Amino acid sequence: xxxxxxxxxxxxxxxxxxxxxxxxxxxxxxxxxxxxxxxxxxxxxxxxxxxxxxxxxxxxxxxxxxxxxxxxxxxxxxxxxxxxxxxxxxxxxxxxxxxxxxxxxxxxxxxxxxxxxxxxxxxxxxxxxxxxxxxxxxxxxxxxxxxxxxxxxxxxxxxxxxxxxxxxxxxxxxxxxxxxxxxxxxxxxxxxxxxxxxxxxxxxxxxxxxxxxxxxxxxxxxxxxxxxxxxxxxxxxxxxxxxxxxxxxxxxxxxxxxxxxxxxxxxxxxxxxxxxxxxxxxxxxxxxxxxxxxxxxxxxxxxxxxxxxxxxxxxxxxxxxxxxxxxxxxxxxxxxxxxx
Numbered sequence: 001x002x003x004x005x006x007x008x009x010x011x012x013x014x015x016x017x018x019x020x021x022x023x024x025x026x027x028x029x030x031x032x033x034x035x036x037x038x039x040x041x042x043x044x045x046x047x048x049x050x051x052x053x054x055x056x057x058x059x060x061x062x063x064x065x066x067x068x069x070x071x072x073x074x075x076x077x078x079x080x081x082x083x084x085x086x087x088x089x090x091x092x093x094x095x096x097x098x099x100x101x102x103x104x105x106x107x108x109x110x111x112x113x114x115x116x117x118x119x120x121x122x123x124x125x126x127x128x129x130x131x132x133x134x135x136x137x138x139x140x141x142x143x144x145x146x147x148x149x150x151x152x153x154x155x156x157x158x159x160x161x162x163x164x165x166x167x168x169x170x171x172x173x174x175x176x177x178x179x180x181x182x183x184x185x186x187x188x189x190x191x192x193x194x195x196x197x198x199x200x201x202x203x204x205x206x207x208x209x210x211x212x213x214x215x216x217x218x219x220x221x222x223x224x225x226x227x228x229x230x231x232x233x234x235x236x237x238x239x240x241x242x243x244x245x246x247x248x249x250x251x252x253x254x255x256x257x258x259x260x261x262x263x264x265x266x267x268x269x270x271x272x273x274x275x276x277x278x279x280x281x282x283x284x285x286x287x288x289x290x291x292x293x294x295x296x297x298x299x300x301x302x303x304x305x306x307x308x309x310x311x312x313x314x315x316x317x318x319x320x321x322x323x324x325x326x327x328x329x330x331x332x333x334x335x336x337x338x339x340x
Contacts, residue, residue, distance in 0.1 A: 022054040026061045032161045034133055041135060041153045059152060062159040067284065069158045070271045073179040075169040075205070076189030081215045082168055083122040085189060085254035090126045092257070092264045093164055101133045101162035102126070103150055105169055133162060151182050151291060180208045181290045184280060185270055188212045190231065192223040207238050209247055210270060213263055217251040224251050243279045245270060304339070313338060 020043050028036025044055045076082050083104070090100045102123070127134045135153060154165050169179050180186050188209035212231055217224040231249050241247070248266055252259025274280045304310050317331040326334075 019051065022057045026058055029062065029156055029160050030065065037133065037156060037160045038135070040156050044152045044156070045149045059155060062155060066155045066158040069163045069165050070185070071154065071165045071167070071183040072185045072187060072267065073167050073169065073183035074187045074189065075179065080189040080191050081254050082189055085213070085215060086166055086168055087123040087126040088254045088260045089264060090132055090166065091129070092260050094129060094131045098164045099131045099162045100164045100166060101157035102135065102166045102168065103153055104134060104136045105150065133157065154182065181287055184274065184283065185210045185267060190214045190227065191216050192220060192227040206234060210241065210243070210245065211266060212247065212249045214249065214251045215254055218253045218256060243274050244277065245273055310339070
């Protein structure tokens with residue numbers, strides 16, 4: 001491990017830092033040890049080169065114990081009440097005998113890459129439940145509102161015995177393709193009475209949604225009905241999902257147990273339908289291929305920048321683009337020709 005401790009609190013800089021043992025992490029995660037699960041996720045999030053072999057070893061060892069959980073992506077505009085709904089939904093699912101893990105992605109500063117990581121505070125009741133696990137993770141600017149290692153963290157949670165995984169994204173505004181590519185059900189959270197009833201929801205988000213839940217319906221029932229009607233009308237212009245399941249537009253409130261229970265029932269009914277039809281399995285196969293492509297793209301990019309000559313070439317071309325001597329397309333073409 002690197003001896004550089006410049007980023008460590010001086011009070012602890014003289015202490016020996018031990019890299020976790022992959023075998024110990026694997027055994028602890030399979031036993032459902034939450035503390036070890038957290039350490040394991042921290043380890044797979046490491047960008048240190050010396051940790052890569054251990055990370056791959058952990059994923060490969062745990063893969064046979066994953067794949068059967070229900071993975072749910074949840075998105076919505078800021079202020080729609082995602083955290084409140086996730087806590088209520090998580091508690092309802094637990095009351096029905098499920099173990100729920102929440103991977104809550106917090107917005108990161110584009111400059112410092114820091115994030116608030118406040119979801120454990122916002123989901124206080126759920127975070128204390130023995131059958132729940134909440135992992136706040138900074139997005140660090142990753143497209144799609146999901147952290148770079150969210151998929152791996154999801155696998156570790158499954159191996160630890162969690163049969164329902166909720167992934168909360170940063171919110172509508174970036175491409176949500178990333179979260180859609182790793183989940184079985186995509187839940188879009190909307191609210192009524194914002195002036196623009198479609199609330200800036202992009203067509204691509206609407207096309208991916210399996211269930212739309214209009215939250216805060218207890219505030220203004222008339223506006224709720226109007227929003228529901230407009231969303232249902234908009235859905236008529238979209239093709240039927242590959243799952244062949246119609247998109248449901250539900251209304252309710254995250255603070256009212258009956259409507260949360262209704263949403264929970266709709267989610268579990270949808271999950272059973274796609275398992276019975278074979279869509280669940282076929283979708284997982286497609287997602288594995290997508291994961292392979294994303295992993296390959298990242299590995300190619302990493303290895304490209306590991307070569308000093310490539311970094312020097314890119315820096316030189318970046319300067320030329322900045323000075324107007326080359327346009328971005330010419331510069332990119334030169335990189336590709338030099339890299340052949």
